[in-house]
Amino acid sequence: MTDTRRLGPVIAFCLAALTMTYLSYVLPTLLPGDFVTAMYGGSQVPLTEEQESELRRHYEGDTGFGGYLKRLATLEWGYSYAFLKPVSALFFEALPWTLLLLGSANLLAMILGFVLGVEVAWRRGSRLEKGVVGGMTLLEGIPEICTGVILLVLFSYQWQWFPASGAETAYVTSGFFERCIDLGRHLALPLTTLILAYLPGNFLVTRNSMIMVMKAGYITTARAKGLPPRRIRYVHAARNALHVVVTRFGLRLAFMITGALVVERITAYPGLGTLLFDAIRARDLPVIQAVVLFSSLMILAIVSGLEIAYRFIDPRIRHAR
């Protein structure tokens, strides 16, 4: 019983991954005409006779879903005629930038939101609490598109503090330290945008679950024992509030990933979002297909990994019978 309960969400994630893969296999075959015409017909890049016959050879031995899976696993994702590179090369060029941006944004927003949520919930009913909660509610209503554009106009056009596009200055050879500063300056705008977008959600969830936890009997006990308030706050209360924060993370991810795609485009950060945008403009379907499928699979892997890790950390679930 415990085992099936522990594996329940993981099975859902596996089925979701399978569904996504199957959809990305089956949807293009529903297009009118044969596969090659369907995939490249609307493309803005004209194909030569030679390229077309090569593509046909590539897809001719189509052995159904099994063959598709095999091609995916061996990184044979096709060739992009809009960018003149293999699709897998494009994808893996863009991936590190997206991971850097999203990883740091999520980590910082998580830590900031959590600490702020715990501290503010502790000061329940004070003027500080009302102000911060009001401000965060306001911020929660501003979508990433808007924060991103406003920051871009202010900091890169009006005051010219940060570069408006790219991830690093091109054609500059410099030391390790200078390179880090350069990367940081390029990262600043998209990173701030994403943190501003993720922070309110993390904060509000932490605060709400802290308020519920703080009513529990063991908090009163801890106070009665005369433990230092900071110890009660983090060791007793916040540890239990963390559960809700992690659970909500998976639910909010669909929302968060949408914003990240858009924010990369605003500051032309060379990650998957910008690649996707360019591919959509050129109607380069193989690239769109690859970005959509593999970013979904990665999201699923990350969320299910978190889920499993959390299930092993939380003693209430580990010992549940």
Add this chain to the structure above:
Amino acid sequence: MHAELSRRLRRDPFFLIGSGLALLFLTVSVLGPAWAPFDPWDISFSPLAPPSAEHLLGINDGGQDIFSELLYAIRNTFSFGLLSGVAALGLGVCIGVISGWIGGMVDAVLMRIADILLAIPAIMILILTAALFRPAPLSLALLLAALMWPTISKAIRAQTLTLKHSLSVKAAVQMGGGNFYIMGRHLLPEMFPLYLIGFAAKTRMAIFMEASLAFLGLFDPARKSLGLMISYALKYYYMEIWWHWLMPPIICLSLLIMSIAFVAISLEKMLDPRLREPVLEGTV
């Protein structure tokens, strides 16, 4: 419970501002085409002209009146959100009540489907479908609704399971009430506040998705949308026209999403007794 709720809602500033703004946008969406001074597809004006008495927000790079464009864009973006929200709510409530009331295999299958859909990032399926088939906005709104009903039905199902044991429902079963009679007369009306939360959350998500998809260029380029306006105007952000071309759609989109977020947050606060203001705690 409902009367008490509406009294407390009327005292909450977030709810008042949110619903007021939402009503304003609704009016603009309905009356926008009548108010627009020009045809938003008319390209006969001088491109990139600054605002004047005739053209309140100036002219864009294609020679179109920005103010008329904005009115149509609000209408398209908001109606996409409302439609998707209504459809997701309908689907979510039906599936949730059926799943909770009937139980057994039906419940197990429906909830497994819900788990799978919860795990899949909706935007990815929308991007794939939009890029491959270029469907009408209406179909995309409905597809989005078909992807985002699970959170609503999970909440409705949980509530149905508690209501199942209430006296009124037990009495209705005793008197021989059929499944549909009990679901329609006893279960559905009881859960009214939950609909509002679900509807607000989904509408907000749909508006956000519409703006993002339009921004990424997945809709018909001739269809006015706040996301598309931002995308076009962003190309000229370094010129002195950003404040009357780029800013209006950004402010409108923020206010639109904010108004619905306010309503959702305020409703959630009111309906979750554990989050109520400490002052009220004694009376609960």
